[in-house]
Amino acid sequence: DAGVIQSPRHEVTEMGQEVTLRCKPISGHDYLFWYRQTMMRGLELLIYFNNNVPIDDSGMPEDRFSAKMPNASFSTLKIQPSEPRDSAVYFCASSYQGARTEAFFGQGTRLTVV
Amino acid sequence: AQSVTQLGSHVSVSEGALVLLRCNYSSSVPPYLFWYVQYPNQGLQLLLKYTSAATLVKGINGFEAEFKKSETSFHLTKPSAHMSDAAEYFCAVSDQGGSYIPTFGRGTSLIVHP
Numbered sequence: 001d002a003g004v005i006q007s008p009r010h011e012v013t014e015m016g017q018e019v020t021l022r023c024k025p026i027s028g029h030d031y032l033f034w035y036r037q038t039m040m041r042g043l044e045l046l047i048y049f050n051n052n053v054p055i056d057d058s059g060m061p062e063d064r065f066s067a068k069m070p071n072a073s074f075s076t077l078k079i080q081p082s083e084p085r086d087s088a089v090y091f092c093a094s095s096y097q098g099a100r101t102e103a104f105f106g107q108g109t110r111l112t113v114v
Numbered sequence: 115a116q117s118v119t120q121l122g123s124h125v126s127v128s129e130g131a132l133v134l135l136r137c138n139y140s141s142s143v144p145p146y147l148f149w150y151v152q153y154p155n156q157g158l159q160l161l162l163k164y165t166s167a168a169t170l171v172k173g174i175n176g177f178e179a180e181f182k183k184s185e186t187s188f189h190l191t192k193p194s195a196h197m198s199d200a201a202e203y204f205c206a207v208s209d210q211g212g213s214y215i216p217t218f219g220r221g222t223s224l225i226v227h228p
Binding site (some may be wrong): 004042043045091102103104105106 | 150158208
């Protein structure tokens, strides 16, 4: 398996624009996590899915953020409208059976909002 | 509820010296514990994990960690640092009680001097 695949790797956008980040988890994994990493706040869990169903989105910073998982092989994180404070590295990770096994991380998307 | 504390945001060692990165956790149920490493511009990757088998866990690249229940610790060590070990290290905990969300520490940046 190619691992968790995220696209794009880098995204530069203007404030107010819509941004969509994409993730393809490892085949057979039943958990998918979206994280945001910044110097100030470290690694923050935004939302996670189990079997394509959102379980906990309490980490989503505000209504501008939304995430979907229409099937087992694809998830998106959307920010609309984007703001400069959203600039961060966004990671997608997947795992099998949750707590017992490790999470496999994608390479991340570095988002810059100007 | 579970939490992780990594003591020291930066640790500096000389090449060939002992590496010790500290991690303390809190969990109301027996934990699963993980150490991840993040190299620049990459995602996190697993170094090693404790899942209630042997308390001394060996991982990749010569790292190991010991689970000490009485001290609620899971410190990461390596006998001899190499320049290639310079990276960010994250400790994470998830619990056996059904919370499948791994909780990550703030990370420790390991600096290796020649």
